[in-house]
Amino acid sequence: MFKKAIIYISILIFIVGANTSAFAQRYFGVGIHVGGQHDVGDITSFYPAAQTEPQNSAIFGVAIRLSIPFFFIRTGGDASFTINKGKVLEDQATVGVDEYNVQYTMLPLYAGLQFPLRDRGAFYVGGGVSYFYGTGSVKLSNGTSQDIDATAFGAGFLAGMQLHVTSSFSLYMEWIYVDARSKPVISTTGTYNANNYKDLFIDYSGHRIMIGVMYYVL
Amino acid sequence: MYYKPCIVLLCCAIALVPVSSLASPFNQAISLYAGYIPSLGGNLYSYEQENTFGSKTGIDGINKSQTGFSTATINRLLGATTGATFKLVMYDFFTARIGANYFKSVWGGKGKTVYNDGADRLLECNYSFDGFDIPVTVGIIIPFYKDMKITFSCGIAYAWGRYKNKFESDAPLSYKGQFKGSAYPLVINTEGEYFINDKFAISTSLSYYRGTTNVIKDSKKGDGSTDYAPIDFSGYRFLLGVSYYFKPI
Numbered sequence: 488m489f490k491k492a493i494i495y496i497s498i499l500i501f502i503v504g505a506n507t508s509a510f511a512q513r514y515f516g517v518g519i520h521v522g523g524q525h526d527v528g529d530i531t532s533f534y535p536a537a538q539t540e541p542q543n544s545a546i547f548g549v550a551i552r553l554s555i556p557f558f559f560i561r562t563g564g565d566a567s568f569t570i571n572k573g574k575v576l577e578d579q580a581t582v583g584v585d586e587y588n589v590q591y592t593m594l595p596l597y598a599g600l601q602f603p604l605r606d607r608g609a610f611y612v613g614g615g616v617s618y619f620y621g622t623g624s625v626k627l628s629n630g631t632s633q634d635i636d637a638t639a640f641g642a643g644f645l646a647g648m649q650l651h652v653t654s655s656f657s658l659y660m661e662w663i664y665v666d667a668r669s670k671p672v673i674s675t676t677g678t679y680n681a682n683n684y685k686d687l688f689i690d691y692s693g694h695r696i697m698i699g700v701m702y703y704v705l
Numbered sequence: 706m707y708y709k710p711c712i713v714l715l716c717c718a719i720a721l722v723p724v725s726s727l728a729s730p731f732n733q734a735i736s737l738y739a740g741y742i743p744s745l746g747g748n749l750y751s752y753e754q755e756n757t758f759g760s761k762t763g764i765d766g767i768n769k770s771q772t773g774f775s776t777a778t779i780n781r782l783l784g785a786t787t788g789a790t791f792k793l794v795m796y797d798f799f800t801a802r803i804g805a806n807y808f809k810s811v812w813g814g815k816g817k818t819v820y821n822d823g824a825d826r827l828l829e830c831n832y833s834f835d836g837f838d839i840p841v842t843v844g845i846i847i848p849f850y851k852d853m854k855i856t857f858s859c860g861i862a863y864a865w866g867r868y869k870n871k872f873e874s875d876a877p878l879s880y881k882g883q884f885k886g887s888a889y890p891l892v893i894n895t896e897g898e899y900f901i902n903d904k905f906a907i908s909t910s911l912s913y914y915r916g917t918t919n920v921i922k923d924s925k926k927g928d929g930s931t932d933y934a935p936i937d938f939s940g941y942r943f944l945l946g947v948s949y950y951f952k953p954i
Contacts, residue, residue, distance in 0.1 A: 532762055533765065534766075599943075600897060605850075610897060613909075614740065614741065614943035642743045642783055644911060644941060644943040646911060664941060666743035666781065668765060668781070670768060671769055671770050682821045682825065684770060684771050685769060685770040688765070
């Protein structure tokens with residue numbers, strides 16, 4: 488059923504795409520997308536020797552895009568949802584963390600150049616910043632659990648492609664990389680933190696791949 | 706060991722290729738650009754940060770806080786970069802490039818944390834990083850009519866960097882480190898150029914560098930400590946610029 492749906496949608500996109508030409512300029516679009524991120528909250532940036540089962544998350548978001556012939560601005564909002572929690576597999580007594588579950592909301596603002604591929608689509612690359620607000624929890628090595636409440640601001644870049652399906656709709660695929668870490672928000676309970684400081688920060692850095700549909704209002 | 710002669714030979718080859726004839730299958734271009742480097746220098750690990758301040762992950766792990774201490778988060782460095790690239794275009798679809806880039810940290814790397822040397826103490830931290838690199842890459846161009854070109858290229862760079870750190874507390878304690886060294890990082894670059902006319906283009910590119918020096922001994926004397934650190938050139942670069950082609954495309 489799922490395979491058939493993909494085949495039918497692909498054929499539809501191909502037929503519509505092949506028979507459409509002379510699309511209007513796209514100035515303002517609103518899109519929705521789904522995506523994913525691997526190794527959310529990367530605990531090895533806190534303790535490099537930690538053997539972990541990385542957290543994976545799905546991303547659902549809204550994209551808002553302004554463009555003139557070769558410049559674009561991209562903003563929107565994304566929310567992550569945990570697929571599997573991250574786990575520290577060995578030596579938890581040293582690291583101080585057993586398990587972690589990071590969920591976040593990301594507000595991106597990127598700008599750059601886009602390269603229109605005639606009336607078929609566009610390739611674009613931009614730089615910018617993202618703001619993160621994270622929630623979730625960390626299960627510590629002493630068996631207790633602490634909630635995450637951590638914000639961060641980071642710089643990164645965005646690269647993407649759009650395929651114009653009709654004069655108003657485009658499919659898009661984007662790759663966003665952001666480098667962002669919060670301040671320390673949790674006191675870990677391992678021997679690595681002998682002085683009981685707040686030492687565990689939330690690492691939002693990483694690559695995100697997203698695919699979606701954009702409707703051009705103008 | 707053979708990298709340096711190879712780079713010199715490749716540079717000479719690129720510079721000496723004749724392009725005077727309009728019928729020549731070669732074209733040349735110069736690009737000027739500027740951009741930024743998130744996480745310049747990586748996590749800026751050094752031995753003293755682990756041995757004295759308990760951070761196994763350099764600037765990331767040094768951040769700690771404690772009630773009663775006015776700490777301020779020490780962020781990874783954000784670098785600014787600028788440079789120029791000389792491009793040789795062969796038969797419209799192939800390219801060889803040599804560039805020169807300067808980079809320097811412009812944000813992050815400053816703040817306060819706590820550490821324990823028997824008693825909890827406030828520690829002021831400062832990190833900075835600068836250097837230059839000379840990337841040499843070869844790649845493929847996909848031209849789209851007379852409007853634009855998308856290029857993918859890869860190669861290596863000669864990179865030289867200087868990483869400095871300073872840690873001061875009221876113990877009294879002051880550690881200063883300075884590490885200078887070079888490496889040959891791998892370079893991958895994707896670039897898009899949008900032509901305003903047949904000779905000028907605006908461009909944007911994403912580059913990824915991957916390479917680290919060996920562990921280098923601290924060259925800062927007189928602070929009573931000797932530190933050791935690698936210099937990490939790995940990371941992404943986002944660039945915007947302009948290109949001038951010597952012959953019309």
